[in-house]
Amino acid sequence: MSQVRLTIWLVLGLMLSEVLVADESEKRRVDISISIFPRIVAVDNHFREKLEVGNKVRLLFVYDEDRSLAESLMARIGKDGKMIGGMKIVTQLASVRAPLPDNEVPVAIFLVERLDDAQLARVITFAEKKHRLLFSPYSGDVERGVMVGISVTNRVKPFFNLQALRRANVEINALLMKMSKRYE
Amino acid sequence: MNKMFSRLTTRVSFAMVIVVLLSMAVIVRHWAFVTAPTLKAAEQTKAELLITPYTQLLESAVDEGDESQLGDILNQLVLLEDVTYNEPIVLSLKISLLDGRVIERHNTIKRNTTPFRAETPIFSPRTMELLGSVKLEYNDAFYNRLIGEVWWEMGASMLMALLLLVAMQYWVRRLLRPLTELSNRLVRVDLDTQPSLPPADPALSTEILQVWQSIEQLFSRLRQRDEALESEHAAAQAALQAKLEAETASREKSQFLANMSHELRTPLNAIIGYSEMLYEEVGESGNAEMAGDLVRIVNSGKHLLSLINDVLDLSKIEAGKMQLYLDDLNLPQLVCEVMDNIEPLIASNNNTVDVLCDEKIGSIHADEAKLKQVLINVLGNAAKFTHNGEVGLTVERLTDDTGEWVLFKVRDTGIGISEEQQKNLFKAFTQADESTTRKYGGTGLGLTISRSMCQLMGGDITVSSHPGEGSIFEIRIPVQVGGGEDDKNSDVLAKGMSESLGELERQKSEASGLKKLSDNSPLVLIVDGDSSEIDLLQRMLGEEGFRCECSKTGREGLEKAANLIPALIILDITLPDTSGWTVLSQIKKNPLLLHVPVIVHSMIDERATAAALGAAGYLSKPTGRHELMAMVQGQLQTSDSSTVLVIDADVDARRMSRMVFENEGWQVTECGDGEVGMMRVAELMPSAIVVDAGLEKMPVIDFVEALREHELWRSIPVLVLTEETLADEYRAALLTHVDMVVEKGPYSLDTLLRRLRELMGAESSAAMA
Numbered sequence: 001m002s003q004v005r006l007t008i009w010l011v012l013g014l015m016l017s018e019v020l021v022a023d024e025s026e027k028r029r030v031d032i033s034i035s036i037f038p039r040i041v042a043v044d045n046h047f048r049e050k051l052e053v054g055n056k057v058r059l060l061f062v063y064d065e066d067r068s069l070a071e072s073l074m075a076r077i078g079k080d081g082k083m084i085g086g087m088k089i090v091t092q093l094a095s096v097r098a099p100l101p102d103n104e105v106p107v108a109i110f111l112v113e114r115l116d117d118a119q120l121a122r123v124i125t126f127a128e129k130k131h132r133l134l135f136s137p138y139s140g141d142v143e144r145g146v147m148v149g150i151s152v153t154n155r156v157k158p159f160f161n162l163q164a165l166r167r168a169n170v171e172i173n174a175l176l177m178k179m180s181k182r183y184e
Numbered sequence: 185m186n187k188m189f190s191r192l193t194t195r196v197s198f199a200m201v202i203v204v205l206l207s208m209a210v211i212v213r214h215w216a217f218v219t220a221p222t223l224k225a226a227e228q229t230k231a232e233l234l235i236t237p238y239t240q241l242l243e244s245a246v247d248e249g250d251e252s253q254l255g256d257i258l259n260q261l262v263l264l265e266d267v268t269y270n271e272p273i274v275l276s277l278k279i280s281l282l283d284g285r286v287i288e289r290h291n292t293i294k295r296n297t298t299p300f301r302a303e304t305p306i307f308s309p310r311t312m313e314l315l316g317s318v319k320l321e322y323n324d325a326f327y328n329r330l331i332g333e334v335w336w337e338m339g340a341s342m343l344m345a346l347l348l349l350v351a352m353q354y355w356v357r358r359l360l361r362p363l364t365e366l367s368n369r370l371v372r373v374d375l376d377t378q379p380s381l382p383p384a385d386p387a388l389s390t391e392i393l394q395v396w397q398s399i400e401q402l403f404s405r406l407r408q409r410d411e412a413l414e415s416e417h418a419a420a421q422a423a424l425q426a427k428l429e430a431e432t433a434s435r436e437k438s439q440f441l442a443n444m445s446h447e448l449r450t451p452l453n454a455i456i457g458y459s460e461m462l463y464e465e466v467g468e469s470g471n472a473e474m475a476g477d478l479v480r481i482v483n484s485g486k487h488l489l490s491l492i493n494d495v496l497d498l499s500k501i502e503a504g505k506m507q508l509y510l511d512d513l514n515l516p517q518l519v520c521e522v523m524d525n526i527e528p529l530i531a532s533n534n535n536t537v538d539v540l541c542d543e544k545i546g547s548i549h550a551d552e553a554k555l556k557q558v559l560i561n562v563l564g565n566a567a568k569f570t571h572n573g574e575v576g577l578t579v580e581r582l583t584d585d586t587g588e589w590v591l592f593k594v595r596d597t598g599i600g601i602s603e604e605q606q607k608n609l610f611k612a613f614t615q616a617d618e619s620t621t622r623k624y625g626g627t628g629l630g631l632t633i634s635r636s637m638c639q640l641m642g643g644d645i646t647v648s649s650h651p652g653e654g655s656i657f658e659i660r661i662p663v664q665v666g667g668g669e670d671d672k673n674s675d676v677l678a679k680g681m682s683e684s685l686g687e688l689e690r691q692k693s694e695a696s697g698l699k700k701l702s703d704n705s706p707l708v709l710i711v712d713g714d715s716s717e718i719d720l721l722q723r724m725l726g727e728e729g730f731r732c733e734c735s736k737t738g739r740e741g742l743e744k745a746a747n748l749i750p751a752l753i754i755l756d757i758t759l760p761d762t763s764g765w766t767v768l769s770q771i772k773k774n775p776l777l778l779h780v781p782v783i784v785h786s787m788i789d790e791r792a793t794a795a796a797l798g799a800a801g802y803l804s805k806p807t808g809r810h811e812l813m814a815m816v817q818g819q820l821q822t823s824d825s826s827t828v829l830v831i832d833a834d835v836d837a838r839r840m841s842r843m844v845f846e847n848e849g850w851q852v853t854e855c856g857d858g859e860v861g862m863m864r865v866a867e868l869m870p871s872a873i874v875v876d877a878g879l880e881k882m883p884v885i886d887f888v889e890a891l892r893e894h895e896l897w898r899s900i901p902v903l904v905l906t907e908e909t910l911a912d913e914y915r916a917a918l919l920t921h922v923d924m925v926v927e928k929g930p931y932s933l934d935t936l937l938r939r940l941r942e943l944m945g946a947e948s949s950a951a952m953a
Contacts, residue, residue: 084312
């Protein structure tokens, strides 16, 4: 009986450790992504056309449950008066459970959390409809239809979904595209 | 053996080459598809990792337009050197900016291979805008050298493996060569002569030399064993030869004894027979003196005959040719017959007789003649060695673990036998002592023969005695002596009967031309190769009122039998032209002679063969007058008595008929169907036939029609019994062939019996007339 219990505890322990490791990995991906995200926004060939009134770069952070994470990421990207292409950054928070803001169209959208298929589809549709760059730090999301993410191998590279970009009619700088990983 | 080694070596070599080549292929494949790409990826990673930390420095320098700093960074990178192969790590660095400027640094190393490349974008740290890219060419010298060294190592290893393989093969062959040679020598060794090996080459290895010596030792032991076997074989051959010679001598002795006995008994038979006849004639004329002389001649002849018979019996026993003729014997009757025979001898020495045999003791299944001979011999001895005393016989039934026995205890109050004498009592040609022989006579074979006969029947004789106190001989015989001769004889008889029916068809035409003598006295046909024997039998039978016809050959005997249809045939076995057995079988195959009784009269004791071939009786030569007449008259009475054949499928009905007809003094033979009935008719020539109308295999009408086809059987009265009322037409058809049709009922047997009496009476009258 004690052996069965021990086995159950070991299995549960292993499962927990896997979850923790995965969480840690995703957290790192989010950390890296938040520094890469402004550079990707800047390589949109029509970046300047998408600025809002006052030449501000509006970045939309979409979350599901973890609002605090979204707020911390927003704080980091706007830290020390950072700019993109010399333009001021304006961040905006939106829950995926509520209708996404239709009046103030952002330059790019950042997914704060991993979303389920329905939620992700809503965000992708929104981004494609508005011709805006959609960035997700989470592994596998580019393959699910998100326009850009990161590829972590021996080096961290941008990872583009070319079909999604074409659907959203978003053009990326050719030099960067050549040095990035692409998904057909 | 050599081939096997060669084949083995080739196989082993081939297998080893395959193993080595496969191992090499696995290693090369692993290197080419796993290790080398991994190394390549590792080198690529090193290139990527090298450029990454410098990217931020380069981005700041480019963003700030600080070209000197930019140059320093590039120079620093290009100067980096790998200490393992003393070459620069970076071959070239190239910064391409979006504004068209290009800044680059090169190491002037000529290479034939494509270096590893890493390229990364340069962003402005302030505006995050893309400024350009930096491209790095990473020196692949380390990778190329590593790859080259590994390939060289693998090639060298393969070469070494192949060399080792060749060397190993060489050593294996060298190791096996002496073994191959040894096996070749072993194959050539001639095991039929003197197995040995030539001396081993001293240059051979110690292990091989040891094997060589062991085999030589083995051969040495084989040689010793062969020699021992040869001497044993020679001894066995000599023993076998001696045994064969002894057996031959024994056979020849037995044959000689048998021949001599035959030759002696033939004239002796004439002497005894003629002496008896002379005695009767002289006795009638009243010449007492001559009669006394003739009695002495007869007694001496009989004594001599008994001695010869003993010798003949002994020779048969020794040759293993003594046979048993088993029958159910009524013990009280057997004892009476024996005592009738022996009592005069017992009385002659003024002895009294005491016989104890319960009348309800039952029967024994044994050989009557041999059992009588044993009892007469033992009782005769008791009588001979006892004077003015008592001789007793007690018969008891015993049951023990070994089965059920009959014990004949013969006791006397005679001279007795000492223990020393008892040891030799059952040995051939041995009596108690020489004085006994002189005083009492005899060959000393009687007890030997008696014991052998008892043992042949599964029993034995034992003796207990003290000198002067008499003796007790105990004869133990199993109640059921084994043997299936009776059944075998029945089978042979049945076969002979079946053949007879076939012969009947072929010879039916001959029947009409036959004739019977008109003389009323029974005709006896004597077939014997010995003229004196014929003469003697003829005179004996003639004196008893029989007519005799004689034949000296078998062929003539068969012709006379077929022409005369005698009432009886006396047949010798030793005939000049053919065997008496052939004559007997021919007689029994002829349907006209089938019912004629044949008495085999011979010196050859072959009762079983005679019975199997259908002989009605057997007389052993020489035959006494009384014995002959008893046998002849017995057979004629049997054939003369009226026989009724009852054919009915119902066993109970047959039994009832048998009881009724036997009460009338008729002999009854019964069977269950018409086909067997035809056989019985051919065999017995019955006086009347009573047949049931409901026969299954053969309808009664077919039976009677077949019966009436034969002239000899047309006169046999046939009476039909039926359970159902027959159709008028069928009844009328039956009555054309049969004498009466009776419906079964309370008085049917009475009706049948009255009619049978009438018919049998008429037949007797006809025969008398």
